[in-house]
Amino acid sequence: MAIFGSSFTYNGKSSDDFGVIICASEQPESIPMGLTREILKGEITSRRPVSNWYNTKYSDVLTFEVTITKPENRAFSREEVRDINAWLTGPRTPTLLFFEDEAFDPINYYGVFTDVTNVYGSGILMLTYTFTADSPYGWSNEREFAYNNLENCLLAVNDKNVSVNNKNVEVTIQNAELFEVNNDTDEIGDFTYPLIAIYSYAGTQITIDNYSEISTNDLLSHSLTLTIPNAIDYTNPLYIDSKNHKIYYYSNTKKKNIPVQLSDLGFTSDNLTNLDNGSLELYWVRLVPGVNKFKITGGCSIKMTFRCPRKVGAY
Template identity: 30%
Template sequence: MMEFKYNDKTSATLLSVPLILCFFDYPEELTGFARETVKGETNINRSVPNQYGTRFTDTSTLEFALIKEDQTEFTDDEQRKVNKWLTSPKLPKWLEFHNSDGTTTIYRGTFTDVRWKLVGGIIGVVCLFECDSPYAWKSYEEHFTASGNHTIYVDSDETEEYVYPVMTVKTETTTDIVIKNLTDNENTMKIHTYAKLPMTFDCKLCIPTDATTNGIISYKDLGWEDVGNIYWLRLLPGENVIQITGDADVRITYRCPQKKAGGFLC
């Protein structure tokens, strides 16, 4: 049975009876990859416009239905639980489909429509999820426990964009470690760590946190003095060679674009 996770709850455990994904009306086509060029104007002196790249003009939308596994009607309390779950978030969240073959397909967006099917009583709910990107995502995790060179292969379908990971570092003693991406012009993060204190670095948002009560860690605590010249680990599409110097437990998680039409539908 396929299930999905959204807003920290799953379709299998939200109610006392698991919810099953289904379709009352199957889609005839899947959209999301339309693009337009971004360019300047032409004039008498410029017959060929300046080109600034492309941008997506459409994003993926997912429409599917949920029914109870025992095919009974939804009670008022169950309707409220489903509506609360799907329509409470105001900002985009991750939607994870756990497929029957063991793989996971991830989207990011918001449920913008929740409609209830009536056949005598309420038998199902039709959900419309609008993604904030044209494509699905896939999660990866790498775990390194020794110094040396480690290879990460980034299977991204956006070949001209960096992938920014979330990295957690832990050491047994207070020390300095160095993390260098040899593939990315040997750019380097040098981190002053503290004994048995996990530190997490969100390299996309440029936010460092630790496992203390308030979670706040300053650049000075990390040994970073030149704040105008800080490198945050980034991964290139394809093979990356990450060099770790120092005894540290390093966990790197990241998500890559997966340009497949419909994701869980296909």
């Protein structure tokens, strides 16, 4: 299970770097799951004996404890306690935590350590840290699906796992007519919003149609069409952050992300007016649970990156 893995990595550093091992001071009675939900419903009255159910929400985020000790039950020195506390309590915003646990599929968590206690004998023998995630569950390894229809830039076709920036990224590359993206999320009633990188040339019109989301003949409600702006070339992609509703590119000279206006993406003044008054919707590309089939029109290479929810708590 995750909290009893061989080691863990947080904020880019491994517990192995500090010479500690994961342990438990006592056998846990249960493993935190973090899936308690509340029902959002209307009132019950004499004329309405059955309440209206609107939705559900998670009651809180996932929290669990991680206990570490030194080999052979040796006590921690004061300097070691300082170094470990500085490492684990340093981040103030959600930071990636994952455990090395070969017996199970990898689970990743984002959060901060919010408390620390200890077991004292002939010195501090164990340190127990409370981890508070930013969500009620963990996440899969990062998934990257790549597609290309540029004849002069065909991608190598293979399925493999690679290591990028110390993160395991599961990569699938396709050159087929339809771009297939597998979203094996545990949130089977919700969409997943990927980060999309489009590699193309200025002036190229790109259309992304999600055929798997079409429930009517209205293709426009599941289609995004844009024109690559002049600031973009094949080595500098246009990013679409569907989750946070952002479109931008990275400036190598300014060393930061530069927002792109819809008017720079080929949207006419009529389009912008209709977006403002609600008669036209901007489709932010999203993934339904299961296999998504996209039709990509226009010369480009596309990468979709995302993580899938994993409802296993700290197991």
